Structures are given as C-alpha cells and as structure tokens.
Amino acid sequence: MIDLALDSPPGPDGGLIDVGGGASVLVDRLLARGWSDIAVLDLAGNALAHAKRRLDKQSARVRWIEADVTDFLPPKQYRIWHDRAVFHFLTDAADREAYVQRLMAGLVPDGHVIIAAFAPGGPTQCSGLDIVQYDAVRIKNTLGPAFDLEHERQEVHLTPAGKEQLFGYFLLRYRE
Ligand SMILES: C[S@@+](CC[C@H](N)C(=O)[O-])C[C@H]1O[C@@H](n2cnc3c(N)ncnc32)[C@H](O)[C@@H]1O
Numbered sequence: 110m111i112d113l114a115l116d117s118p119p120g121p122d123g124g125l126i127d128v129g130g131g132a133s134v135l136v137d138r139l140l141a142r143g144w145s146d147i148a149v150l151d152l153a154g155n156a157l158a159h160a161k162r163r164l165d166k167q168s169a170r171v172r173w174i175e176a177d178v179t180d181f182l183p184p185k186q187y188r189i190w191h192d193r194a195v196f197h198f199l200t201d202a203a204d205r206e207a208y209v210q211r212l213m214a215g216l217v218p219d220g221h222v223i224i225a226a227f228a229p230g231g232p233t234q235c236s237g238l239d240i241v242q243y244d245a246v247r248i249k250n251t252l253g254p255a256f257d258l259e260h261e262r263q264e265v266h267l268t269p270a271g272k273e274q275l276f277g278y279f280l281l282r283y284r285e
Pocket residue numbers: 128129130131132133150151152153156176177178179192193194195198235236
C-alpha cells in the first residue's frame with residue numbers, strides 16, 4: 110500500500126504521529142529511514158503491545174499513546190499527522206469535529222496531515238463497522254478552511270482474502 114509519509118524525509122523540524130497506527134509496520138519503516146521523533150496512538154492497547162514486541166529494543170525510540178484520538182491532548186505539535194483507515198470510522202459529526210480540534214492542536218503551522226480513507230465506490234464498512242467514504246471535496250469540507258489540499262491519489266488495495274478496496278489518499282497543509 111502506498112504510504113505518503115514514506116515519501117517525506119525525516120527532518121530536524123518536528124516529528125510524525127501515526128494516529129490509529131495499531132500494529133501497522135509504518136513505524137518500523139520510518140525508523141529504518143532515520144525518523145527519530147515518532148508517536149503511535151491507538152485506542153487498542155493490544156495492537157500497540159503487538160507493535161512494541163515486534164520492534165523489541167527499537168520500541169524505546171517511539172512514543173506510544175493509548176488513547177481515543179477524539180479525546181486526547183497531543184503531547185506536542187508534529188510536522189506530520191498520519192491516519193490510515195481511522196478517520197473514516199467517525200460517522201458522528203461531533204466526533205469528527207473533536208478529531209479536527211485535536212488535529213489542529215497536534216500540528217505545527219504549515220504541518221501536513223495525511224489521511225487515507227475508503228473512497229466512493231469502495232467499501233461502506235471496515236472491520237464490520239460503518240464508515241464514511243471520502244473524496245477530495247468531502248475531506249476538504251470536513252477538515253475545514255484551515256487545510257489546503259495539496260495532493261490526492263487513489264489506490265486499489267487487495268486484502269489478504271483477495272478482496273479489492275478502493276482507498277483515497279489525501280495530503281493537506283495546515284495553514285493555522
Ligand atoms: C483499520 S485499522 C488501521 C490500522 C493502521 N492505521 C493501518 O493502516 O494498518 C484502524 C485502527 O484504528 C484504531 N482506532 C479506531 N478508532 C480509534 C479512535 N477513535 N482512536 C484511536 N484509535 C482508533 C483501531 O484500534 C485500529 O488499530
């Protein structure tokens with residue numbers, strides 16, 4: 110699967126938070142590329158524990174946050190906020206608004222948010238839960254005027270069971 114975060118080189122000017130990172134190997138790949146300021150947040154402590162075990166000693170280089178993204182205090186402002194297949198779970202407008210508040214609190218001015226979500230024409234559920242599908246217009250309208258859409262692309266993801274899932278990837282800049 111394409112990971113826009115991997116296209117971004119590590120820099121001294123701020124880190125990356127992978128929201129709903131769960132057991133994803135994105136963190137492993139970022140560490141291997143020289144990123145040193147990484148946080149992984151997830152609601153599920155067991156998913157974080159899985160990733161920590163996998164990374165073994167390297168896990169000490171990561172800040173692990175067990176929390177609901179709609180209800181946490183970002184410990185700092187990051188240069189990149191990455192979210193693959195989490196925001197689309199928020200079917201309630203109040204939860205989306207709370208998410209956007211956390212997003213704005215957790216990004217440096219001119220920082221970037223990368224969101225991957227199921228696209229129109231793709232699945233309407235994820236892990237048995239209803240989701241909201243996003244195209245460029247809907248993601249821009251939902252995140253609001255503080256965000257400029259800089260890049261978008263679509264990808265057909267093949268699940269281990271061989272099912273096709275249409276994903277949209279969006280890169281937006283936070284203007285503050
Ligand atoms: C479909 S998985 C995606 C995992 C990972 N981002 C990836 O692409 O492989 C969704 C993840 O989001 C987490 N999650 C769902 N709702 C959340 C919330 N409100 N706050 C934090 N994490 C959440 C789940 O526990 C799960 O690990």
